[in-house]
Amino acid sequence: MAATIRDIRTQTGLSLATISKYLNGGNVLPENREKIETAIRDLNYEVNEIARGLVTNRTKTVGMIVYDIESMFSGVLIRYVGDSLRREGYALVVCDSCNDERIEADNVRFLLNKKVDGILIIPVSRKADFLLRAKEKRVPVVLMDRSFADSDFDCVKIDNRMAAYRAANYLLERGHKKIAIIASRVEYTGWERFKGFQEAMGEAGITVPEEYCKIGVHTIEFGHESMLSLLELPDRPSAVLMTNYETSLGAVMAVNESRFDCPGDISMMGFDDLIMSHVVKPKLCMVVQPMKEMCEKAVELILSQIGGDEKRPPIEISMGTTFRDGNSVKPLQGK
Amino acid sequence: MAATIRDIRTQTGLSLATISKYLNGGNVLPENREKIETAIRDLNYEVNEIARGLVTNRTKTVGMIVYDIESMFSGVLIRYVGDSLRREGYALVVCDSCNDERIEADNVRFLLNKKVDGILIIPVSRKADFLLRAKEKRVPVVLMDRSFADSDFDCVKIDNRMAAYRAANYLLERGHKKIAIIASRVEYTGWERFKGFQEAMGEAGITVPEEYCKIGVHTIEFGHESMLSLLELPDRPSAVLMTNYETSLGAVMAVNESRFDCPGDISMMGFDDLIMSHVVKPKLCMVVQPMKEMCEKAVELILSQIGGDEKRPPIEISMGTTFRDGNSVKPLQGK
């Protein structure tokens, strides 16, 4: 049996209160402190977090609900979040929504039942209803990567419209006019990015033909097939913007398998500098999200909610993106 | 405040014991059962797992330690394990060892401290020392994907040697003699597979030249650069075996970027049918691991240990692999 606080009492002759206080960083006479410390060592004592949790109503555990754990993007977020949390002694319980709103709602219930101290979530649903229970129970929630139309939750994401807007302008400035896009109607981010793209094109006075707009899902497959069909178009675009990691990867593969050359025949601009870019040829120009910073910020927010007694208004953080230069975009003569 | 068992008492007039028994599936008079059930609904009662855990010494939580959470392989395992566990009401706490033995040992300590009911682990270390503490505390452990030289833990994996052995023979039977391999000296599986490969080649009376053996790490980068350098060899191999998902992916990309054609100039055989294969050209021949089954089995084992009172001897399950046919291997005229 593991040693308990009582065993320490019998060995030191001190009272439970004193020992507890010591364990929680209170002030104790140096002489007693000494005694306790040796007792802890002798007995191999470790606090029982469960017992502590029962009284403090804290579990030192936070839940993270991701839209799809098989996506690279989720994987990276889990990693950074896990790291940051761990550094503060918190465990991370991961739940996968499999891109399904029903499962997502279920995940929230599950985590609340497990008494997590807070929930980080990359939501699938576009409405916040399913988070109501968390709010009722006053379990802090932080949205990541995506937000709701009128959310009053903390949220950490990037400015998706702006990112795509700037990406489109980058291409426009280099003389491209026939620009296609591979985006998503399912994923919030894909949709936002599509709007940013449209905005830039609109301002440039260009109407994007329908066959240049590949709006589907953020998967490797979709990126792949979209790029293939774009390449086969009679009036081939001169540049393509892929709005996330998976579609970027799929599109690059498609081009490399084809008889076309990038950037010779077609220019490409991607999203999310994960592994691929260090490997793939050509070196892809891309919009880079500050993944690590996002995660650290999200953890900071959730911990501040957990620790904070006075509740503050929700904070929505929109981070900027950066460009990574490559050689996948050819400047055209025009302009 | 959430409702407690006491609130149910006041509403039903029954005693705590009766209610508790009901909650744990015991027999209760139908009339009382009725009362309790309506009270539960009225009060929105949910058992407090924390409190229950304190007395039963169970948390309904298991930990999973993966060697590297950014690897696709880990991602898939986490997914299936999480699913199976969840179905039984268990939460999954994920820890990333970042391929570092020190972090790995720390993860074990952390999980034990969090009082998980069991630990699933894809180990980084090749020795089991760091798991001793778990054994002392009688926390069940199940190894996944990799095992130790003399482990007495439950373990679920594939027969790596045999898988590679058969893969090599597949190539040999189709007349290939100049076969190269991309494997790993770091990852247990890569090393095992390398041995299986060597065995098959040895039996075929072929000595594999040193420059055909790319032994490094299981990363996309390594697969990529290895394939590039193999392609540049004066005496180019006619076929290459990649021993895991990441190296397969990297190698395919390398070939597609190069001036060589698969299977025209070079044949390829990969490992692990994750996403890539549905996308990539050519359709890759590969060794497929029964990921889902492995995970289900692992969960079954850990739960049986958790639930079982009498302890049984450790079980080591070695699953078979299957082939997925493709068109990345060209039969040679010889033989």
Next chain:
DNA sequence: CTGTTAGCGCCTTCAG
């Protein structure tokens, strides 16, 4: 600074 005394919410003997 230290000790005493209650619980946190639940389960589990025991009697009845």
Next chain:
DNA sequence: CTGAAGGCGCTAACAG
């Protein structure tokens, strides 16, 4: 089948 009482390991007021 039901009820009463004790305790899981720890924290949180209070007094001293």
